[in-house]
Amino acid sequence: MSARPLDSLFAEGPKVLNLGLEKFAASLAREGAPVAHVEWKPPAGGDVRAIAALDRIASRARVDVDAANAESVRRILAAKPTVVGIGVAKDVVPGMHRKLVLHAGPPVAWKDMSGPMRGAVMGGLIHEGLAKTPAEAEALAASGEIEFDSCHHHDSVGPMAGVMTASMPVWIVENKAFGNRAYCTLNEGLGKVLRYGAYGDEVQERLSWMRDSLAPILAEALKMRGPIDMTTVIAQVLQMGDEGHNRNRAGTSTIIRELAPHLVMVDAPKSEISKALAFLNANDHFFLNLTMPSAKCAVDAAAGIEGSTVITTMARNGTEFGIRLSGLPGRWFTGPASVVEGLYLPGFTAADAARDIGDSVITETSGIGGFAMAAAPAIVKFVGGSPADAIDVTLRMYEITLAESEQYRIPALDFRGTPTGIDARKVVETGILPAINTGIAHKEPGVGMVGAGLVKPPENVFRDAVIAFAERYA
Amino acid sequence: MSARPLDSLFAEGPKVLNLGLEKFAASLAREGAPVAHVEWKPPAGGDVRAIAALDRIASRARVDVDAANAESVRRILAAKPTVVGIGVAKDVVPGMHRKLVLHAGPPVAWKDMSGPMRGAVMGGLIHEGLAKTPAEAEALAASGEIEFDSCHHHDSVGPMAGVMTASMPVWIVENKAFGNRAYCTLNEGLGKVLRYGAYGDEVQERLSWMRDSLAPILAEALKMRGPIDMTTVIAQVLQMGDEGHNRNRAGTSTIIRELAPHLVMVDAPKSEISKALAFLNANDHFFLNLTMPSAKCAVDAAAGIEGSTVITTMARNGTEFGIRLSGLPGRWFTGPASVVEGLYLPGFTAADAARDIGDSVITETSGIGGFAMAAAPAIVKFVGGSPADAIDVTLRMYEITLAESEQYRIPALDFRGTPTGIDARKVVETGILPAINTGIAHKEPGVGMVGAGLVKPPENVFRDAVIAFAERYA
Numbered sequence: 001m002s003a004r005p006l007d008s009l010f011a012e013g014p015k016v017l018n019l020g021l022e023k024f025a026a027s028l029a030r031e032g033a034p035v036a037h038v039e040w041k042p043p044a045g046g047d048v049r050a051i052a053a054l055d056r057i058a059s060r061a062r063v064d065v066d067a068a069n070a071e072s073v074r075r076i077l078a079a080k081p082t083v084v085g086i087g088v089a090k091d092v093v094p095g096m097h098r099k100l101v102l103h104a105g106p107p108v109a110w111k112d113m114s115g116p117m118r119g120a121v122m123g124g125l126i127h128e129g130l131a132k133t134p135a136e137a138e139a140l141a142a143s144g145e146i147e148f149d150s151c152h153h154h155d156s157v158g159p160m161a162g163v164m165t166a167s168m169p170v171w172i173v174e175n176k177a178f179g180n181r182a183y184c185t186l187n188e189g190l191g192k193v194l195r196y197g198a199y200g201d202e203v204q205e206r207l208s209w210m211r212d213s214l215a216p217i218l219a220e221a222l223k224m225r226g227p228i229d230m231t232t233v234i235a236q237v238l239q240m241g242d243e244g245h246n247r248n249r250a251g252t253s254t255i256i257r258e259l260a261p262h263l264v265m266v267d268a269p270k271s272e273i274s275k276a277l278a279f280l281n282a283n284d285h286f287f288l289n290l291t292m293p294s295a296k297c298a299v300d301a302a303a304g305i306e307g308s309t310v311i312t313t314m315a316r317n318g319t320e321f322g323i324r325l326s327g328l329p330g331r332w333f334t335g336p337a338s339v340v341e342g343l344y345l346p347g348f349t350a351a352d353a354a355r356d357i358g359d360s361v362i363t364e365t366s367g368i369g370g371f372a373m374a375a376a377p378a379i380v381k382f383v384g385g386s387p388a389d390a391i392d393v394t395l396r397m398y399e400i401t402l403a404e405s406e407q408y409r410i411p412a413l414d415f416r417g418t419p420t421g422i423d424a425r426k427v428v429e430t431g432i433l434p435a436i437n438t439g440i441a442h443k444e445p446g447v448g449m450v451g452a453g454l455v456k457p458p459e460n461v462f463r464d465a466v467i468a469f470a471e472r473y474a
Numbered sequence: 475m476s477a478r479p480l481d482s483l484f485a486e487g488p489k490v491l492n493l494g495l496e497k498f499a500a501s502l503a504r505e506g507a508p509v510a511h512v513e514w515k516p517p518a519g520g521d522v523r524a525i526a527a528l529d530r531i532a533s534r535a536r537v538d539v540d541a542a543n544a545e546s547v548r549r550i551l552a553a554k555p556t557v558v559g560i561g562v563a564k565d566v567v568p569g570m571h572r573k574l575v576l577h578a579g580p581p582v583a584w585k586d587m588s589g590p591m592r593g594a595v596m597g598g599l600i601h602e603g604l605a606k607t608p609a610e611a612e613a614l615a616a617s618g619e620i621e622f623d624s625c626h627h628h629d630s631v632g633p634m635a636g637v638m639t640a641s642m643p644v645w646i647v648e649n650k651a652f653g654n655r656a657y658c659t660l661n662e663g664l665g666k667v668l669r670y671g672a673y674g675d676e677v678q679e680r681l682s683w684m685r686d687s688l689a690p691i692l693a694e695a696l697k698m699r700g701p702i703d704m705t706t707v708i709a710q711v712l713q714m715g716d717e718g719h720n721r722n723r724a725g726t727s728t729i730i731r732e733l734a735p736h737l738v739m740v741d742a743p744k745s746e747i748s749k750a751l752a753f754l755n756a757n758d759h760f761f762l763n764l765t766m767p768s769a770k771c772a773v774d775a776a777a778g779i780e781g782s783t784v785i786t787t788m789a790r791n792g793t794e795f796g797i798r799l800s801g802l803p804g805r806w807f808t809g810p811a812s813v814v815e816g817l818y819l820p821g822f823t824a825a826d827a828a829r830d831i832g833d834s835v836i837t838e839t840s841g842i843g844g845f846a847m848a849a850a851p852a853i854v855k856f857v858g859g860s861p862a863d864a865i866d867v868t869l870r871m872y873e874i875t876l877a878e879s880e881q882y883r884i885p886a887l888d889f890r891g892t893p894t895g896i897d898a899r900k901v902v903e904t905g906i907l908p909a910i911n912t913g914i915a916h917k918e919p920g921v922g923m924v925g926a927g928l929v930k931p932p933e934n935v936f937r938d939a940v941i942a943f944a945e946r947y948a
Contacts, residue, residue: 236723240715240716240723241713241724242714249714250715252731253730253731254727256730256731256734257726257727257730257731257751257755258755260730260734260737260755261749261752261755262748263734264737264747264751265744265745265748270739273738274738274739275735277734277735278735280731281731281734281735378714387886387888387889388888411715411851411861412851412861412886414860414861415861
């Protein structure tokens with residue numbers, strides 16, 4: 001550096017360090033000036049209320065937020081999700097009854113429901129025998145006679161539309177470390193299925209067979225085998241190219257091999273047991289409905305910690321995306337559900353796509369799924385992008401999380417633990433949004449799946465949550 | 475550069491580019507001279523006869539070696555290994571008879587056999603009812619009454635000791651593109667097993683059960699399912715953290731899920747079918763004995779191409795490592811089997827280890843196994859090293875191979891095809907030896923597995939092969 005900076009400026013020209021907007025750097029570079037560009041965005045995207053809230057939490061919180069978060073994270077990491085059985089929703093899911101339809105995401109009224117969710121509700125009502133035709137089902141749903149509620153209000157989660165009705169079989173997953181349970185229906189496969197909004201005969205026949213044959217057979221085999229420790233299974237499948245959300249080939253394989261020796265012994269016709277095994281073999285997503293309640297019961301144990309900014313729920317209903325914070329139990333912060341960027345099945349395009357939908361983002365909330373994409377480079381064939389992108393996604397998530405899993409490790413990152421415990425403050429501060437990979441439903445009821453991809457949640461939900469947290473705690 | 479180099483040398487001191495031995499660079503650096511070091515080794519390690527052979531092949535070959543190699547590689551890449559059945563060795567393996575014992579690696583006489591191979595031979599003779607005790611078996615093996623031969627001379631391969639006797643069940647894998655077949659016994663699991671040289675009651679009971687119950691049940695299920703296209707299965711498992719040799723969890727899972735729906739339907743006691751499925755679930759290496767004959771029938775189709783330097787066999791018998799070239803069919807080039815560098819099971823050390831043994835290196839010969847380690851970062855927990863090492867191993871193998879697989883792709887390398895078709899010339903020229911990962915047997919007969927690791931073949935076999943090739947063709 002010259003002792004007389006102005007002299008040297010005119011003698012040597014400027015050397016520029018450019019912060020933020022890249023186009024200034026580009027202009028200077030065009031003029032031949034040496035310029036280095038540094039990525040910079042103002043905290044909270046420059047949102048004054050959010051910045052003030054972050055400041056107040058940092059300087060004037062009535063609680064020790066870091067200690068509260070440490071406890072939330074400790075609980076998530078200590079979870080022991082264990083598959084203990086298969087039951088019927090009305091017998092095991094708290095508050096379930098014949099005229100209640102549970103759905104994915106934050107609460108939403110019939111009139112505001114997206115196409116695929118309406119389709120799934122109609123299909124569920126037909127499945128329950130409450131309506132005979134789609135038209136009857138639609139009328140019944142609109143009549144006010146049917147109660148709707150979020151799966152999350154009933155210790156449950158559902159992929160895509162996430163519709164659960166009273167007679168559906170459900171996985172029962174118990175968090176052995178804390179005693180809480182979570183429930184989820186059994187996975188129907190891809191394509192024309194209820195959770196993607198289809199409701200026709202094919203869907204109805206499959207749902208009936210799952211209730212009457214598949215579920216009782218699996219339930220008996222599971223009883224013979226004994227509970228399945230999901231922490232161990234998920235840890236293994238992350239070494240086998242699954243990420244715990246949209247790539248489930250290793251997980252489904254693991255469930256098949258663990259149950260098969262017992263399935264053979266079930267007291268049922270051979271042909272039905274064989275059909276069950278063939279169904280599992282043909283449906284690589286079968287495992288998803290086991291990781292979801294596993295994730296759900298892990299993060300549920302971290303809910304309600306006074307003063308914690310850890311996100312314990314993320315969920316979408318196709319209309320809105322919602323989150324809940326540990327320290328603000330029961331309160332949803334919502335924003336409009338986003339459009340998914342992804343790959344489409346033959347014959348479909350982005351014009352066919354419903355908006356972001358489903359509770360499966362509970363996997364990301366617990367630190368796997370999109371957060372563990374580096375473990376599953378082959379997933380890019382399903383959701384788009386390159387294996388290098390998959391690694392970048394995971395690396396970015398370490399910036400908005402508080403801990404690394406001891407159990408769930410990523411081979412490609414030298415067995416680093418998955419990024420776990422999303423801090424809403426960090427999301428707002430950095431502007432880095434949780435990475436979510438997801439299926440894409442058709443926007444109209446009755447069609448089904450059209451693709452899969454990556455989606456960004458709406459930024460406002462994180463800012464609103466932090467502002468509300470500051471109001472409550474600072 | 476100065477116009478008067480000597481002047482500038484004395485004025486500015488030397489700037490050194492150091493080739494080869496690194497210690498010269500280190501001395502210069504210590505003196506403060508600017509020095510850049512370039513890795514360099516003389517071709518063929520400076521072996522004058524090998525260099526001369528390479529020169530003669532390059533300048534005076536009577537055949538178009540590159541065209542011949544292109545044909546070898548085309549055949550390896552076009553292979554369609556397909557599991558078509560399970561048979562009994564004496565019924566299906568060419569030349570098999572009651573007093574013949576097949577073994578891994580190049581041919582070896584009883585007196586020269588390593589401990590684990592002697593143990594496995596003894597166990598095989600007891601299994602056949604030709605001897606009652608280990609002492610009797612040892613005496614019989616030494617008596618001259620028993621014929622020994624390399625599995626490879628009978629279209630077969632065997633892991634570790636690779637012992638196959640007449641009544642053992644074998645996988646039948648057919649190369650649907652060329653019509654040739656390969657055979658391999660069924661995998662017994664890890665630990666105290668015949669192929670690692672154990673022969674006691676536990677081993678005998680398992681072998682009898684495999685012959686009398688497991689194999690007939692699997693054979694019937696396979697018949698019901700129909701042939702298994704191994705190209706598709708291997709391609710899938712490389713997306714699931716297997717590399718096709720020592721990590722087989724995805725492969726074994728795949729075989730279980732493909733066979734399970736049919737196993738249920740087999741006309742056998744439920745309890746025996748359940749036992750078969752439990753055995754498969756407890757033995758992640760079960761798939762190895764399917765990849766091996768798949769690899770074998772792929773490279774066998776490339777053997778005997780006039781003028782080809784492609785390596786079509788690599789194999790070890792615990793005493794010697796041997797290779798065969800496509801263009802020199804039937805000729806083995808052998809050298810002393812190496813010591814394996816690896817991880818040991820609790821209670822064992824390198825002092826317990828037998829030398830490199832087994833035909834499983836046929837997987838590497840065909841372009842998977844060690845050559846595909848980048849697909850299986852988690853394998854380092856079994857064989858040692860880091861995930862970055864696993865990637866380096868694969869990258870190095872591209873330097874000694876002629877092609878990249880269209881089918882077998884590595885997610886972590888952006889779906890690059892596995893390095894396929896080892897050119898003996900390239901191995902000699904570069905000094906880069908084929909990367910092999912392997913199990914480690916105890917050096918004494920009767921013990922079993924003690925660990926797993928990586929091993930380098932002896933360099934001389936490649937040089938000897940190239941010299942012999944030059945004598946024949948140039």
